[in-house]
Amino acid sequence: MHEFDLIKRYFQKPAAGSVKIGVGDDAAVLAVPPGYELVVTTDTMVSGVHFFADVSPATLGHKALAVNLSDLAAMGAQPAWFTLALTLPEAEPEWVDAFAQGLFLLADSSGITLVGGDTTQGPLSVTITAMGLVPQGQALTRGGAQTGDLVFFSGAIGDAAQALADLQKWGQTPTRLRARLECPTPRLALGQALRGLATACIDVSDGLVQDLGHILAASGRGAKINLSPFLSGDDYELLFTAPEHSLADVIAAAVASDCVVTPIGHIQAEAGLHLIDAQGREYQPEKPGFQHFSEP
Amino acid sequence: MHEFDLIKRYFQKPAAGSVKIGVGDDAAVLAVPPGYELVVTTDTMVSGVHFFADVSPATLGHKALAVNLSDLAAMGAQPAWFTLALTLPEAEPEWVDAFAQGLFLLADSSGITLVGGDTTQGPLSVTITAMGLVPQGQALTRGGAQTGDLVFFSGAIGDAAQALADLQKWGQTPTRLRARLECPTPRLALGQALRGLATACIDVSDGLVQDLGHILAASGRGAKINLSPFLSGDDYELLFTAPEHSLADVIAAAVASDCVVTPIGHIQAEAGLHLIDAQGREYQPEKPGFQHFSEP
Structure with missing residues (x-):
């Protein structure tokens, strides 16, 4: 043709x-x-x-x-x-x-x-x-997270990474997970609803730890995140920060956008990312996020 | 890295x-x-x-x-x-x-x-x-060529195609031609100077015959072009039309843009492209323009 x-x-x-x-x-x-x-x-x-x-x-x-x-x-x-x-x-x-x-x-x-x-x-x-x-002037950037802000994640963390791990190991994964990997839903309504509410925002493509790292670096802050060890990557969910006093407005924005959001931690003044499991113990992420070019 | x-x-x-x-x-x-x-x-x-x-x-x-x-x-x-x-x-x-x-x-x-x-x-x-x-509203399109308009070409036709032919045949080509193939100069100043003067404009990437064909199709016109048989393709020159009474303004725009333009023919009411050589004889183009996908 x-x-x-x-x-x-x-x-x-x-x-x-x-x-x-x-x-x-x-x-x-x-x-x-x-x-x-x-x-x-x-x-x-x-x-x-x-x-x-x-x-x-x-x-x-x-x-x-x-x-x-x-x-x-x-x-x-x-x-x-x-x-x-x-x-x-x-x-x-x-x-x-x-x-x-x-x-x-x-x-x-x-x-x-x-x-x-x-x-x-x-x-x-x-x-x-x-x-x-x-x-004009209302774009959400990575650089505005403030000390004390809550850190939120939209949708579910890790579905796509789980699907990829399944496919690589066994060649199959449940249909719901496969759809989350192959047909992610961009959170367009939520992103627009967060204008004026979120202080920083990024989409999670490389993995939660790595992408949160971009917010922390751009904002000159650190964070404490309460989550049991998890896989992440290729999620295409929004990771964002907002002041504690905006919690109700953030939940309302999420409901109006037909989307779940979960607060997973806080922004801290000191640099560094601390991951805390359900038993209150700090742990290291299992593997770094996705890299197109690995180090030699 | x-x-x-x-x-x-x-x-x-x-x-x-x-x-x-x-x-x-x-x-x-x-x-x-x-x-x-x-x-x-x-x-x-x-x-x-x-x-x-x-x-x-x-x-x-x-x-x-x-x-x-x-x-x-x-x-x-x-x-x-x-x-x-x-x-x-x-x-x-x-x-x-x-x-x-x-x-x-x-x-x-x-x-x-x-x-x-x-x-x-x-x-x-x-x-x-x-x-x-x-x-606003001043973009040059392919669709405005009028019957009687002159057809112009900027720079020199065929240098890039000649360089490519040389390289494919002999593995070498003069430096000037090689530069025309590998480092084309986009005609930015000329394009802007032609706003309000040119009735239609396109850049020649697929070859003069094929790209003029796009102007003719979009404008619902034909053309008679006086040129000896030539190779063309990858020229990145501008091919454009303008009324005869604008000739002096077009030349002035070209001089101000540090660029040569050559009138090579006329737009005609009847569809079809007629190529006429120096002896006044009509001829067929040697080969069609560049196609990424050839027909089976």
Whole structure:
């Protein structure tokens, strides 16, 4: 199949609303409404590194977009537009059709529009750049955690890591866990509801310990976390901090966002992360978070 | 080398000006000035497909950004921000250092700022998403060519295709041609100078015949082009149309942009592209433009 046919058949949609020029010109032209700032993130998924080579294309389409939407959620942004760079060993219409279905099911339900892309031949990988909007000055960053703040986690910790461990060990995992690994739900509504409430926010992709470490480093703080030893990674849940006096508002925001949040500890003035188990004993995390490049 | 160290060492720059939050959070936060629209494009370069596996990393850094800047130029946009998704077989500091030098030399001279990215392990490829700004409603598209308009081409046609043909046949090509293939100069100043003058514009990446075909299809027109048989592809020059009465203004815009432009033909009402050689005879193009996926 011809490259332009592939683009036209699966990815070209008419321009409308804020999309002044969409897929099909040299670049897209987009209208950012007054009073808003643009939020931009990009993530690549490579076959054999971020997904199994035999992953279903619909699942891959979902996840490649979901991990980017999760970053927008962590900034408190509402999704607006995205570009897709798709590298494929060969142009198989059935594969691209299924990929596009998984991709657009999530895109349409999240209110994000494909505005451009590039299809190339090569080893299978997907790079998505997602753009969102946030009212001026209201983006949630990693750097605002204050001493005494509660640390919260959305959803359940460790499902995705458990599923991955199961699959690597036994080649199977319960359907619910597999879905949590392969089809994570970006916490878009929660992220937006946390604007003005959360003092810092990040999405958990590399693992809770590592990602909390980013909040602590950016905020110049430490934390004490009460959790029994756990696996984490690829969760795409939000990890955030908020003052104790906002607890009721945070719970209300979570309920309104159809999402569970759990307070798991406190921010401390002294640097360092202390993990405390159910018996009150401090322990070390079992393994560091996911690293694309391991140390020599 | 640790992924976060790699990012910090080569790619993290302090946020300033329109970059409210840059590299180092879940996403970048960017301020689009009032009265401007956002222009977005993305291009992937894959080892063995878009460049030779032994390409110098500095050259690759330059070209990966240049092809995206060329798309911004073709829209009449001024460069603003970009994201970089870099997939590498292994984390070699020397390689990344040279790549970053080639990349930032062009980025700095073009006034575009890196605001985010993703480094992953896998077969070598680079995806850049470039963002630019254009005054509201003034983007140059492919769709506005009018019957009687002159067709112009910037720079020289065919240098890059000649260099590629030389390299594939003999393994060498003159330095000037090699530079035209590996280090194309995006026509940013010309693109912006053509706002309000050009009726349609595209950058030539797939070859003159194919890219002119896009203008003709989008504009619902045909063209007669006076050129002796030529190779084209990977030129990253601008191909554009403008009314005959604007000829002097177009030449002035080109001179002000330090760039040569050549009128090569006319837009016609009837569909179809007619290529006429120096003897006035019509001929067929030697080969179609570059296709990532060839037909079975």
